[in-house]
Amino acid sequence: MDEEEAGSSRRTRGNEQTLRVALAFSGILGVMWLMVMEAAPVARVAAGGVSILAIAALSWNHRRKAGDANRESEILAERLVNQNQQLSSELRQIKDRHRLLDHYFETLMEHIPSNIYFKDLESRFLMVNQSTAESFGFAHPADLEGKTDHDFFDKVHADSALADEKKIIETGKGISGFVEHETFADGKEGWVLTTKMPFRDRHGTIIGTFGMSSNVTELVETQNTLERERNVLRSLIDSFPDRIFVRDPGRHYLVVNKAMADWVGAKSPEAMLGKTPADFFPKSVVEQGAAEELEILASGTPILNREWRFKTHDGEIRDMVTTKVPLLDPDGRSWGIVGMDRDVTETRRARQILLETEQRLQEMMDNSPAVVYLKDLEGRYLMVNRGYEELFGIDRDDVLGRTDHEFIGDREFADKFRENDLKVMEAGEALQMDEELYVEGEPRWYVTARFPLRDIDGKIHAVGGISTDITDRKRAEEETRQLNDELVSANVELQQAQEQLIQAEKMESVGRLASGVAHEVKNPLAMIGMGLELLARKIPEDDEKGRETIERMKRGIDRAKKIVKGLVDFSSARQLSLEPKDLNEVVRDSHALVEYQLKKARVRVIEELSESLPEVKLDTTKLEQVLVNLMINASHAMPDGGEITLRTYATTLEDVRRDEGLRTAGHLRAGDSVVRIEIDDTGTGISEENAGKLYDPFFTTKPTGVGTGLGLSVSRKIIELHQGTLELANRPEGGVRATITMKV
Numbered sequence: 001m002d003e004e005e006a007g008s009s010r011r012t013r014g015n016e017q018t019l020r021v022a023l024a025f026s027g028i029l030g031v032m033w034l035m036v037m038e039a040a041p042v043a044r045v046a047a048g049g050v051s052i053l054a055i056a057a058l059s060w061n062h063r064r065k066a067g068d069a070n071r072e073s074e075i076l077a078e079r080l081v082n083q084n085q086q087l088s089s090e091l092r093q094i095k096d097r098h099r100l101l102d103h104y105f106e107t108l109m110e111h112i113p114s115n116i117y118f119k120d121l122e123s124r125f126l127m128v129n130q131s132t133a134e135s136f137g138f139a140h141p142a143d144l145e146g147k148t149d150h151d152f153f154d155k156v157h158a159d160s161a162l163a164d165e166k167k168i169i170e171t172g173k174g175i176s177g178f179v180e181h182e183t184f185a186d187g188k189e190g191w192v193l194t195t196k197m198p199f200r201d202r203h204g205t206i207i208g209t210f211g212m213s214s215n216v217t218e219l220v221e222t223q224n225t226l227e228r229e230r231n232v233l234r235s236l237i238d239s240f241p242d243r244i245f246v247r248d249p250g251r252h253y254l255v256v257n258k259a260m261a262d263w264v265g266a267k268s269p270e271a272m273l274g275k276t277p278a279d280f281f282p283k284s285v286v287e288q289g290a291a292e293e294l295e296i297l298a299s300g301t302p303i304l305n306r307e308w309r310f311k312t313h314d315g316e317i318r319d320m321v322t323t324k325v326p327l328l329d330p331d332g333r334s335w336g337i338v339g340m341d342r343d344v345t346e347t348r349r350a351r352q353i354l355l356e357t358e359q360r361l362q363e364m365m366d367n368s369p370a371v372v373y374l375k376d377l378e379g380r381y382l383m384v385n386r387g388y389e390e391l392f393g394i395d396r397d398d399v400l401g402r403t404d405h406e407f408i409g410d411r412e413f414a415d416k417f418r419e420n421d422l423k424v425m426e427a428g429e430a431l432q433m434d435e436e437l438y439v440e441g442e443p444r445w446y447v448t449a450r451f452p453l454r455d456i457d458g459k460i461h462a463v464g465g466i467s468t469d470i471t472d473r474k475r476a477e478e479e480t481r482q483l484n485d486e487l488v489s490a491n492v493e494l495q496q497a498q499e500q501l502i503q504a505e506k507m508e509s510v511g512r513l514a515s516g517v518a519h520e521v522k523n524p525l526a527m528i529g530m531g532l533e534l535l536a537r538k539i540p541e542d543d544e545k546g547r548e549t550i551e552r553m554k555r556g557i558d559r560a561k562k563i564v565k566g567l568v569d570f571s572s573a574r575q576l577s578l579e580p581k582d583l584n585e586v587v588r589d590s591h592a593l594v595e596y597q598l599k600k601a602r603v604r605v606i607e608e609l610s611e612s613l614p615e616v617k618l619d620t621t622k623l624e625q626v627l628v629n630l631m632i633n634a635s636h637a638m639p640d641g642g643e644i645t646l647r648t649y650a651t652t653l654e655d656v657r658r659d660e661g662l663r664t665a666g667h668l669r670a671g672d673s674v675v676r677i678e679i680d681d682t683g684t685g686i687s688e689e690n691a692g693k694l695y696d697p698f699f700t701t702k703p704t705g706v707g708t709g710l711g712l713s714v715s716r717k718i719i720e721l722h723q724g725t726l727e728l729a730n731r732p733e734g735g736v737r738a739t740i741t742m743k744v
Contacts, residue, residue: 109141114214118199121208123148123165157182164196165209172198172206179216190217238269243341246327249297251276251290254336263341285310296326297334319345358383371446371467374453377425379403379418382462391437413437421463424450428460434474435467445474529557576619576721583616583675583742584609587646590627598631602641610649613675614744618722626715626726630679630738633712637683637736647678650744668725668743677740685730 109116109129116129125144133141136152149158168174174197182192196211237244237257246255253272261269264280277286285308292303302325310318321344327336365372365385374383381399389396394407404414416435424431430451437444446467453462532553539546591605598605634644653672668674712728719726724742731737 114212116210116212117144118210119165119208121169121206123162123209126208168196168198168209169206174198179220190215191220192216243343244339245341246336246338247276247293248336249334251278251293260341263343282311293324293337296324296337300326300328300334302326317345318343319348368466369468372465374462374464375421376462377460379405379421410438420448420450424452424463425460428452434470443471444469445471525557529554532557576622578617578619578722580615581618581620583613583618583648583677584611586618586620586623587627587648587677589620590624590631591646593624594628594631594635598635598644601635601638603635603638604641604643606643606645608645608647613648613650614673616675616742616744618742619718622718623722626718626740627677627679629712629715634679634681634683634736634738637681637685642682642735643680645678645680647680648675650675653741668723668741673744674724674741675744676742679738680731680735682735685734685736686728 109127112129113131115132115135117132118126118128120126124146125148128141128144130141133139133144136144138144149161152158153161164175174195176195176197178194179191180194182190192213193216194211194213196209198206199208199210201207237255238259240257241259243260243263244255244257245253245260247253252274253276256266256269256272258269261267261272264272266272266280272280277289281289288308292306295301296303302323304323306322306324308320308322310320321342322339323342324337324339326334327338329335362383362385365383366387368385368387371387371391372385373381373388375381380401380403384396384399388399392399392407399407404417405411408414408417420431420433420435430449432447432449435446435448437446447470448465448467450463450465452460453464455461532550536547536550539550587609588607591607595605631644651674653668653670653674716726719740719742722742724740727739727741729737729739
């Protein structure tokens with residue numbers, strides 16, 4: 001038992017000794033940390049506290065061993081406690097300061113409008129401010145931590161930013177005040193002002209990058225707008241023919257345009273900057289300009305359109321007009337002069353020439369026997385001659401600047417004059433018209449040539465008129481017209497009598513011809529036909545050659561009969577059975593008559609018939625004969641088939657080709673309302689050598705036995721009896737167009 005107690009006592013003393021050594025080591029380590037190491041204030045305070053606690057523990061243990069006898073240990077302990085309290089107070093102050101700095105930093109990061117961010121060496125976001133988070137579409141900065149630019153931007157933009165940050169990390173040099181074009185995370189484009197710097201720890205080691213970027217899109221666009229406006233203004237003043245300049249109070253040129261530089265012989269506008277008028281102008285001009293500019297700067301009153309003369313280096317005198325205006329700063333103080341010099345030499349010369357020209361023109365007008373005047377577009381008189389004054393008994397000073405309605409008593413005449421002026425303005429060319437006036441109660445007639453006057457741009461700015469009295473001529477014309485009407489009436493009666501005589505003679509001749517043809521041709525043809533019938537009975541059935549010969553002879557007789565019939569039709573009397581008809585109905589009926597033949601010939605018919613045709617007086621049978629003949633002719637021109645287009649429409653004649661040999665009194669004239677029938681084919685067309693022989697009797701291009709050569713001649717006669725025309729012409733796209741024109 002005694003040995004166990006002794007062992008326990010030894011173990012207790014050993015543990016106490018180990019504790020004392022540990023506490024002593026902790027105290028020494030804390031003191032060395034305070035003396036040697038550089039650390040944050042909080043860490044230093046913590047190390048001091050540890051040292052004090054260790055020393056206090058050692059002191060307490062020593063007091064326990066040594067008892068209250070060691071006063072020095074108590075004093076040391078008190079000092080250490082006081083020091084610990086002081087260090088604790090400093091620690092609280094440092095913590096408060098640290099919290100305040102954290103608050104400043106958080107406030108700055110939360111409210112500054114620019115984007116602030118910190119990144120690690122891999123360009124991952126460590127910390128961003130509120131503005132940066134919102135620009136990326138996040139509510140809180142923590143949402144961006146650990147992400148990179150590649151998570152938000154396209155590869156080109158993200159790779160460029162990454163390259164910049166790697167370069168900063170490698171070189172330790174930042175990028176400051178760099179303006180670059182950027183596509184933002186929301187897809188919009190703009191400009192940002194960027195600063196990027198290396199991010200270092202407390203030992204100076206680069207641990208990443210940090211930067212700040214501001215959206216300066218509005219600023220850059222404003223700057224670009226101002227630059228464009230400056231360029232426009234520069235281009236504008238350089239394009240002015242007037243000499244424009246800006247000078248400071250010392251008369252040094254600040255701005256000049258190209259015209260100014262060219263005028264004084266400078267190489268360029270920039271070559272004049274900083275110089276004064278004394279470098280370019282004579283002394284007298286310089287002195288006068290300096291005096292007036294001094295007055296402008298003192299009074300603030302501009303000089304407008306001052307006229308002066310300038311003698312060039314080659315001795316030519318030039319007339320100038322100058323305008324000078326003071327330039328004011330925001331406080332209203334004059335800081336310079338802006339001026340413009342205009343060379344009006346040529347303008348004044350032109351004005352003088354114009355005055356002389358007007359004077360000569362007025363003299364010519366006054367000596368003209370005609371009435372001459374000029375009016376503006378509103379009808380106000382600009383110029384009248386002496387003849388006008390005498391006609392109306394009014395002085396020209398009472399006319400100029402007034403309209404016809406203001407001094408002509410008869411409003412109807414004034415309206416008519418204004419209407420005629422407007423016609424000239426609308427037509428844009430000279431018009432001749434007859435005008436009637438009552439002068440001293442008697443009617444007088446004038447032939448007036450009204451014409452537009454144009455400015456240098458070709459725009460009508462006035463209307464002129466020259467009126468000549470033709471009253472005597474009008475009276476003579478009226479008498480001549482009455483006499484001519486009587487002669488025309490007599491001539492019409494004579495023509496009617498002549499046509500009756502001609503028709504009677506022709507009918508007599510045609511009657512004799514028809515009778516002779518019927519007696520001399522038809523009867524022999526009939527006898528020959530009978531003989532052939534009898535002969536055909538005598539020929540044996542096995543005699544094929546004989547029977548073929550008989551058939552050919554019969555066909556010859558039929559052809560002779562057709563020729564006789566055509567000759568009778570061609571020579572028939574001009575008698576038609578006319579009645580109002582729908583032309584489309586006649587066209588459709590004619591088509592129906594030959595529809596089978598056309599289908600057999602593989603010809604397709606297209607109808608383009610107008611639905612609003614007026615009625616026409618015509619002989620239905622005769623017109624159907626013409627249309628059938630034209631369609632058959634068209635099908636013959638298309639041996640391999642094709643298309644025929646039947647077209648009708650109404651129109652007004654503008655240009656009429658008159659057949660001089662036509663004796664009809666009611667022929668077509670320009671301005672007549674007509675209807676037309678057009679028959680288009682896709683055949684071979686009309687050769688140039690046959691174009692002039694189409695209507696000749698017995699002329700045909702068809703093979704023998706196919707046509708008689710009288711169809712077109714008879715057709716044309718029928719249309720002429722209707723007082724119309726029949727024309728055939730080649731179409732540009734191929735084929736022939738037959739056109740029938742008949743008066744409504």
